[in-house]
Amino acid sequence: MTLTEKILARASGRPRVEPGDNVWVETDILLTHDVCGPGSIGVFKREFGQDARVWDPSKIVIIPDHYIFTADRLSNRNVDILRDFAKEQGLPYFYDVIDDPNGSWTFNAEVGQIKRQYGSRYQGVCHAALPRLGHARPGEVLFGTDSHTCMAGAFGEFATGIGNTDAGFILGTGKLLVKVPETMRFYLEGAMPPGVMAKDVILWVIGDIGFDGATYRAMQWEGPGVGSLNMDDRMTIANMAIEAGGKNGIFPADKATHEYVSERTTRNGTKADYNPVELDKDQKLIFDKVYDLSKLEPTVAMHPNPGNRALAKELEKVKLDRAYIGSCTGGKASDFFAFAKVVKGRHVKIDTYGVPATSDVVQELKETLWETQSVWNVLVEAGVKMTENASCAACLGGPTDTFARLNAPLTCISATNRNFPGRMGSKEAKVYLASPYTVAASALTGHVTDPREFLS
Amino acid sequence: MAKVVTSPVYVVGDNIDTDQIIPAQYLTLVPTIPEEYKKLGSYAMVGLPDELYPTRFMVEGSTEAEFKIVIGGKNFGCGSSREHAPIALGAAGVEAVVAESYARIFFRNSVATGELYPYESRERLIDICRTGDIATLDFDNDTLTVGDGTFSLKPMGDVRPVIDAGGIFNYARQNGMIPSKG
Ligand code: SF4
Numbered sequence: 001m002t003l004t005e006k007i008l009a010r011a012s013g014r015p016r017v018e019p020g021d022n023v024w025v026e027t028d029i030l031l032t033h034d035v036c037g038p039g040s041i042g043v044f045k046r047e048f049g050q051d052a053r054v055w056d057p058s059k060i061v062i063i064p065d066h067y068i069f070t071a072d073r074l075s076n077r078n079v080d081i082l083r084d085f086a087k088e089q090g091l092p093y094f095y096d097v098i099d100d101p102n103g104s105w106t107f108n109a110e111v112g113q114i115k116r117q118y119g120s121r122y123q124g125v126c127h128a129a130l131p132r133l134g135h136a137r138p139g140e141v142l143f144g145t146d147s148h149t150c151m152a153g154a155f156g157e158f159a160t161g162i163g164n165t166d167a168g169f170i171l172g173t174g175k176l177l178v179k180v181p182e183t184m185r186f187y188l189e190g191a192m193p194p195g196v197m198a199k200d201v202i203l204w205v206i207g208d209i210g211f212d213g214a215t216y217r218a219m220q221w222e223g224p225g226v227g228s229l230n231m232d233d234r235m236t237i238a239n240m241a242i243e244a245g246g247k248n249g250i251f252p253a254d255k256a257t258h259e260y261v262s263e264r265t266t267r268n269g270t271k272a273d274y275n276p277v278e279l280d281k282d283q284k285l286i287f288d289k290v291y292d293l294s295k296l297e298p299t300v301a302m303h304p305n306p307g308n309r310a311l312a313k314e315l316e317k318v319k320l321d322r323a324y325i326g327s328c329t330g331g332k333a334s335d336f337f338a339f340a341k342v343v344k345g346r347h348v349k350i351d352t353y354g355v356p357a358t359s360d361v362v363q364e365l366k367e368t369l370w371e372t373q374s375v376w377n378v379l380v381e382a383g384v385k386m387t388e389n390a391s392c393a394a395c396l397g398g399p400t401d402t403f404a405r406l407n408a409p410l411t412c413i414s415a416t417n418r419n420f421p422g423r424m425g426s427k428e429a430k431v432y433l434a435s436p437y438t439v440a441a442s443a444l445t446g447h448v449t450d451p452r453e454f455l456s
Numbered sequence: 457m458a459k460v461v462t463s464p465v466y467v468v469g470d471n472i473d474t475d476q477i478i479p480a481q482y483l484t485l486v487p488t489i490p491e492e493y494k495k496l497g498s499y500a501m502v503g504l505p506d507e508l509y510p511t512r513f514m515v516e517g518s519t520e521a522e523f524k525i526v527i528g529g530k531n532f533g534c535g536s537s538r539e540h541a542p543i544a545l546g547a548a549g550v551e552a553v554v555a556e557s558y559a560r561i562f563f564r565n566s567v568a569t570g571e572l573y574p575y576e577s578r579e580r581l582i583d584i585c586r587t588g589d590i591a592t593l594d595f596d597n598d599t600l601t602v603g604d605g606t607f608s609l610k611p612m613g614d615v616r617p618v619i620d621a622g623g624i625f626n627y628a629r630q631n632g633m634i635p636s637k638g
Contacts, residue, residue, distance in 0.1 A: 022614070035483045039539065042488025047625045047637075067484060074484035081486075147537035147561060163539030163565035164487065169624060173634060177624075211471070212531040216560050245534065247560055305471060396536070397480040420473040420535055422503045427479075 002183035002284070003250045004218040006277040007158040011141045012178075019182040019284070027059065028140035028157075030170050033126050034064040036145035036163075038081040043168025054089050055174035058271075061135050062086060062094040063126035069117060069389040071109045072399035079105040093135065093270075095123045113403040116362075116388040124358035124390030127151040127239065127328040131231075132360065134265035138253035138276035143170060148328055148417070150241040154234035155261060156253030156276055161242065181247045183218040184209075184287035188225025190294035195452035197338060198233035199330065199415070199435035202240040203299040205291065207309025215245030217286065222279065225293045226251060231260045232334040239329045240417050243306040252279050298438045298450050300413075303430035304421050312438050315448035321410040323348065323443035324424070325384075325436055326355030327395040330415025333364045335436040339415075340375050342440035342454045343382035349446040353404035354379055354386040355393040362388050384443075397425040406431075413442045459595035461551045463524035465602070466513055467587045468504065472528055473535035474562065476503035478544040480536075487543045494519050496540055497547025511587050514548060521548040525591055525600075528555030529582045532574075533562020539569060546571030552593055554600055554609060556580060567615045570623030575600075576610040 001009065005017050012023035032040055044052065054060060062082050067075035079097055086094035087101060097105045099119035111117060123129035127148050130136055138156035142149060145167045152159035162176070170176055186205060192198075206213070219241045221234070229237070234251050241249030251257075253276045265272040298312040325331065325339050336356065356362045365376040365386075379386055387393070387403050394404040395416045402425075406412055409428030416424075419431035432448060441451035482499045485492040500521065501513035514521055526545065532555035533541055542565045545553070552573040553566075566574045573595070584605065585591065591602040598609045612619070621627040628634045 036538070038486045039488055042486055043625075046488055049637075072484055074486075078484060078486070145537060147535070149537075161537035161561055163537055163561065163568055165539060165565065165568040165623060165625070169568075169628075212534065212557070212559070215531070215557070245531065245559055305473075397475075399481050399484070418475075418535065420471075420475050421505055422475045422479055423473075423535075427476075427503055427505055 031144035039164035040167035128357035134270035137274035151239040191228035197435035211307025331357030466523035470529035534559035
């Protein structure tokens with residue numbers, strides 16, 4: 001069996017499963033956030049009763065992250081709905097925006113978008129925060145009310161996005177009916193050359209198979225090349241399985257995985273034991289292809305979808321109005337370090353915005369010194385508008401006062417993961433997806449730019 | 457009782473993603489709150505670019521679309537996991553989408569909520585039909601009739617009874633998988 005099949009077999013209490021089988025699986029973690037949490041809670045209460053109790057409070061993780069730093073009244077209210085539910089059900093893993101468990105959240109528009117407005121528990125983008133908080137473990141089943149839940153497949157687990165109704169069902173029962181997907185194998189060899197990042201790997205692959213090329217399927221990453229990818233790299237790659245239509249993306253767990261997971265579960269005091277699945281020899285694959293990482297080049301997905309591939313060097317004519325770095329895919333500390341490496345000592349030519357994925361990325365950028373200067377200041381001096389308010393921000397547009405939202409038909413290069421019309425705001429805007437290196441180099445020149453010329 | 461729907465159709469292209477079906481700024485609306493459910497319906501498909509879709513799906517200010525059937529191309533509903541997408545269509549009165557293929561989560565959410573029937577076509581109907589054409593969808597025979605053409609659709613199999621029941625909760629109750637409501 002493949003990794004996905006082995007996990008689903010175990011979670012459904014069967015010796016074997018085959019692609020196409022419909023099986024009831026036990027949930028290890030249910031993840032939700034401010035956009036889909038209130039609706040999922042609504043479904044749970046409607047169906048199981050106003051006084052119903054959730055199936056297991058220790059398995060529910062709630063991370064508000066989408067529409068937080070906005071004066072939109074409904075958005076603020078939605079965070080309050082999460083808080084009330086967490087209190088009522090005694091949920092230990094609710095990472096609130098504010099510290100007062102009896103308070104209510106209101107964004108202060110006068111303080112503005114740049115200065116920190118959250119309390120000590122707040123995290124930021126759920127998929128980036130979840131593993132850092134020790135909620136991702138090899139061999140487990142993670143369901144989340146967000147399509148990029150597949151990011152946690154980097155840790156050797158089955159992780160997939162679901163809707164509110166399914167989540168409401170899980171809240172009451174801990175179970176979900178799942179169709180076992182077929183598995184596609186992406187066999188990696190070599191290591192990425194200078195100037196190439198994990199984002200280029202996944203954009204290249206999606207361009208190859210098409211942005212519906214993995215629909216209903218598991219994308220399994222294997223081969224000696226995996227060892228050359230750190231956990232952040234694997235997260236970036238697993239994150240975008242959904243951009244190829246995939247049900248999940250999954251990496252086998254190795255030493256790097258186990259070290260990361262044990263450090264994180266210890267730090268946050270979460271469940272530390274788990275049972276990983278190992279690669280089998282006899283895997284039934286629907287697709288199997290070798291990719292040599294050393295041959296890849298900086299890659300871009302052009303407007304209007306993530307499978308519309310080109311090389312950065314072929315797009316030098318594309319003029320840009322804006323650059324954006326942030327999101328679960330592209331807002332990790334390693335992404336900002338890469339970006340800073342390119343812009344250090346230089347100045348951006350177009351409006352450039354930076355939104356750290358999580359609050360600890362903010363901290364890390366401020367505490368890491370390059371010579372005598374913090375990386376945060378390197379970015380600010382280069383002209384990047386950095387916000388301390390870690391969140392999804394303009395990655396998905398959001399309410400019109402959202403930081404860096406494309407409120408006009410601009411052309412933007414972005415380190416995020418989706419570029420469908422309207423994704424970042426205006427439906428006439430054009431978004432090009434690229435790695436943090438490429439976004440940084442393009443910010444410096446004002447047109448799509450291969451970053452390698454800035455890295456030598 | 458025979459299940460048949462006759463309505464003007466609304467025709468869209470390939471890769472209609474969830475941002476076009478219900479743009480992200482409306483996700484603050486919580487579908488389980490009845491007024492907000494209705495509101496979601498009023499914003500269905502507003503993300504479609506104006507120049508490609510001069511006939512708008514929703515008349516501004518109304519909560520119900522005149523189109524009960526949406527005809528789509530490949531990969532309908534791709535993008536986010538937002539259940540708001542099938543819900544917005546369902547709330548606007550859509551009974552079925554007939555597309556060449558679906559993104560997984562949209563399909564699943566349509567079934568789980570019971571909001572609409574996601575039919576798969578065998579032909580590329582978006583090249584054959586035009587917005588405003590009157591069509592008849594026959595659920596018992598899995599056919600769509602437009603003008604003098606009748607097209608057979610792929611039967612929905614396992615998921616059909618779930619939608620008939622009105623979504624997974626009703627279905628699970630009917631089959632004793634969860635206790636019935638007290
Ligand atoms: S950062 Fe963007 S892609 Fe990631 S969870 Fe938030 S909205 Fe979704």
